[in-house]
Amino acid sequence: MTTTLTKAAAPMVQVRGLHKSFGRLEVLRGVDLDVPAGSVTVVLGPSGSGKSTLLRAINHLEKLDRGHVAIDGELIGYRRSGDRLYELKEREVLRQRTGIGFVFQNFNLFPHLTVLENLVEAPVSALRRPRAEARAAALALLERVGLADKAAAYPRQLSGGQQQRVAIARALALEPKVLLFDEPTSALDPELVGEVLDVIKDLARSGTTMIVVTHEIGFAREVADTVVFMDGGVVVEQGPPAEVLDRPRQERTRAFLAKVL
Amino acid sequence: MTVTTEAPPARPGRAAAAPVDLDLDALDGLRTVPARHPWRWAAGIAALVVLAQFTHGLATNPAWDWATFRVYFTADTILRAIGRTLQLTAYGTVLGFLLGAVVAALRLSRSAILSSIAWAYVWVFRSIPLIVQLVFWFNLSYLYKRFGIGIPFGPTFGSVETVGVLSALGAAVLGLGLHQAAFAAEIIRGGIIAVDAGQREAAAALGIPRWRQAWRIVLPQAMRGILPAAANEVISLLKGTSVVYVMAIGELFYQAQVIYGRTGRVVPLLMVATVWYVVLTTLLSIGQYYVERYFARGAQRTPPPTPLQRLRAFVRTTARTAVRTTGGQP
Numbered sequence: 309m310t311t312t313l314t315k316a317a318a319p320m321v322q323v324r325g326l327h328k329s330f331g332r333l334e335v336l337r338g339v340d341l342d343v344p345a346g347s348v349t350v351v352l353g354p355s356g357s358g359k360s361t362l363l364r365a366i367n368h369l370e371k372l373d374r375g376h377v378a379i380d381g382e383l384i385g386y387r388r389s390g391d392r393l394y395e396l397k398e399r400e401v402l403r404q405r406t407g408i409g410f411v412f413q414n415f416n417l418f419p420h421l422t423v424l425e426n427l428v429e430a431p432v433s434a435l436r437r438p439r440a441e442a443r444a445a446a447l448a449l450l451e452r453v454g455l456a457d458k459a460a461a462y463p464r465q466l467s468g469g470q471q472q473r474v475a476i477a478r479a480l481a482l483e484p485k486v487l488l489f490d491e492p493t494s495a496l497d498p499e500l501v502g503e504v505l506d507v508i509k510d511l512a513r514s515g516t517t518m519i520v521v522t523h524e525i526g527f528a529r530e531v532a533d534t535v536v537f538m539d540g541g542v543v544v545e546q547g548p549p550a551e552v553l554d555r556p557r558q559e560r561t562r563a564f565l566a567k568v569l
Numbered sequence: 570m571t572v573t574t575e576a577p578p579a580r581p582g583r584a585a586a587a588p589v590d591l592d593l594d595a596l597d598g599l600r601t602v603p604a605r606h607p608w609r610w611a612a613g614i615a616a617l618v619v620l621a622q623f624t625h626g627l628a629t630n631p632a633w634d635w636a637t638f639r640v641y642f643t644a645d646t647i648l649r650a651i652g653r654t655l656q657l658t659a660y661g662t663v664l665g666f667l668l669g670a671v672v673a674a675l676r677l678s679r680s681a682i683l684s685s686i687a688w689a690y691v692w693v694f695r696s697i698p699l700i701v702q703l704v705f706w707f708n709l710s711y712l713y714k715r716f717g718i719g720i721p722f723g724p725t726f727g728s729v730e731t732v733g734v735l736s737a738l739g740a741a742v743l744g745l746g747l748h749q750a751a752f753a754a755e756i757i758r759g760g761i762i763a764v765d766a767g768q769r770e771a772a773a774a775l776g777i778p779r780w781r782q783a784w785r786i787v788l789p790q791a792m793r794g795i796l797p798a799a800a801n802e803v804i805s806l807l808k809g810t811s812v813v814y815v816m817a818i819g820e821l822f823y824q825a826q827v828i829y830g831r832t833g834r835v836v837p838l839l840m841v842a843t844v845w846y847v848v849l850t851t852l853l854s855i856g857q858y859y860v861e862r863y864f865a866r867g868a869q870r871t872p873p874p875t876p877l878q879r880l881r882a883f884v885r886t887t888a889r890t891a892v893r894t895t896g897g898q899p
Contacts, residue, residue: 416771
C-alpha cells in the first residue's frame with residue numbers, strides 16, 4: 309500500500325450530505341462516504357437502511373433531495389458555473405454513467421439479445437466504439453468471467469450465477485472508473501453465490517474501485533478494504549473489516565452482526 | 570428394501586380385497602384400465618352430428634347456389650376489388666401504426682402538454698364511430714373549401730382546393746388511419762409499459778442513449794405484448810374496410826353488392842366476399858405466427874418448432890421407419 313504519494317490523491321468516489329425521501333419516508337439522512345481509488349468498500353446494513361438508495365444515488369438513477377456526489381473529481385448530475393449548480397440534461401448524465409458500472413440484484417440482462425450483444429450494446433451505442441473492437445473486448449471479458457462458450461446464448465438459457473457473471477462483464481465492457489454492486493448475490497441459489505463472489509474477488513485483486521452492497525459477511529471480511537455499516541439512512545460506523553466486523557464500537561452494529569453471523 | 574412385518578399377499582388379486590395392508594410391489598404387471606368418459610363421447614358425437622347436418626345442408630341446399638359462387642369467386646371485378654381491399658388495409662395499417670406510435674410516445678412523454686394532447690386524440694378518435702368519421706372526411710370539402718400552409722393565425726403561403734387533395738380513396742385511408750391510430754396508440758403504450766422497469770434502468774445505467782434505449786431495448790420486448798393485439802387490429806381493419814362501401818369505393822364488399830344488385834343473387838355473392846375475407850385473415854394469421862416467433866427469441870430456453878419444422882420432422886421419422894421396415898425384409 310506504499311505508493312508514491314506525491315500529492316494526496318482525491319478519493320475516486322466522494323459522497324457528501326446525501327438526503328433522499330420517498331414521500332414522507334426519509335431513506336437517506338445525511339450520508340458521507342469516501343472511496344479511494346482501487347479500494348473495495350462493502351456496505352452492510354439491515355434492509356431499509358438506505359444501502360441500495362445510496363448506490364443508486366451515486367450513479368444518479370435516483371435524484372437527490374440534498375447532497376452531492378463526485379466521481380474522479382467530476383460532479384455527478386450537476387454542473388457548477390459560478391455560484392450556481394445547473395442540473396445536467398439526460399444526455400450528459402448518460403455520458404457520466406458510462407464511467408460508473410452498475411450490477412443489479414436481478415441482473416437485468418436484456419433477454420432478447422444474446423450474451424455477446426448484451427456486452428457490445430453499450431460500448432457501441434454510448435461510447436461509439438467500432439463494433440468489431442467492442443466484440444473482441446466483449447469476448448475477452450466473457451473469457452475472464454469464465455463464460456466464453458456462452459457468447460451466442462440468450463440470458464434465459466443461463467443459470468442465475470452465469471447471468472450475474474454476464475451482467476458483471478457487461479458493466480466492465482464500458483471500462484468504468486468504479487463498479488457498484490447492488491446485492492449481486494441476493495437473487496441467487498446458495499450454491500451459485502460462490503461463482504459470482506469469485507468473479508468479484510478477482511476484480512478486487514486487480515485493483516478495480518468497487519462499492520458492494522451485500523449481506524455476505526464472509527465476503528466483506530475477505531475482500532473489503534473498508535466496511536461501512538448503515539442503519540436508518542445514516543452511516544453508523546465504518547473502518548477496516550477487522551474493526552467493524554470483529555470489534556464494532558456501536559451498539560447497533562453489534563446487534564446487527566449478532567443477528568447475521 | 571420394503572420393510573414388512575407380515576408376509577405380503579401372494580396373489581395380486583388380494584391387493585384390492587385387502588387395501589389395509591396394501592403392497593405396492595404386488596401391483597407390478599397389473600393391467601391398468603383407463604377411466605371411461607361416456608358422456609364426453611356422447612356430447613362430442615352429438616356436436617359432430619349437428620356439424621355434419623350443417624355441412625350437408627351447405628352442399629345440397631340449392632339456395633346457396635354454388636354454381637354462381639364459382640363463377641364470381643375468381644371474377645376479374647372481384648379480384649380487382651380484393652386488390653383495393655388489401656390496399657386500404659395496408660395504407661390504414663401503416664398510417665395507423667405510424668401515427669399510433671407517435672401518439673403512444675407523446676402519451677408517455679414527460680411533457681404534461683404533449684401527454685394530454687395524446688390522451689385527447691385517443692379519446693376523440695375512439696369516441697367517433699368509424700362510419701361517421703368516414704362520411705365526415707368524405708364531406709370535408711363542405712367544411713373547408715381550401716387547404717393551405719402558412720403561419721398559424723398569420724398569412725398563408727399557398728393553398729389548394731380540398732376536393733382536389735382528398736379523393737374518396739384518400740378520405741377513406743385518412744379515416745381508417747386516424748381511427749386505427751387511436752387504438753394502435755393504446756396497444757403500443759400497453760406493450761411498452763408492460764416491459765420490466767429494470768430493463769430501462771439497466772439501459773440508463775449503461776449510458777445507452779435514450780432513443781437507442783427505446784428502439785433497441787424496450788420496443789423489441791414490448792413487441793411481444795403488442796403483436797397479438799396488433800394482429801387483431803389489422804384483421805379487424807381488413808374486415809373494417811368493408812365499411813368504406815358508404816363512399817362507393819370498389820372494395821370487396823362494395824363490389825359484391827354491385828354484382829348482386831345487378832343479378833339478384835345475394836347469398837352466393839355474400840359467400841364470395843366471406844370466403845375471401847376468411848382466406849385473407851388466414852394468411853394474416855400465419856404471418857402473425859412467424860412475426861411473433863421472431864420477437865419471442867430469447868423468451869424461452871428452447872424455442873418450440875414451427876408447424877412446418879414439426880411436419881418435416883414427422884415426415885423424416887416416418888420415412889426412416891418405413892425404410893427400416895422395408896429394409897428389414899429379406
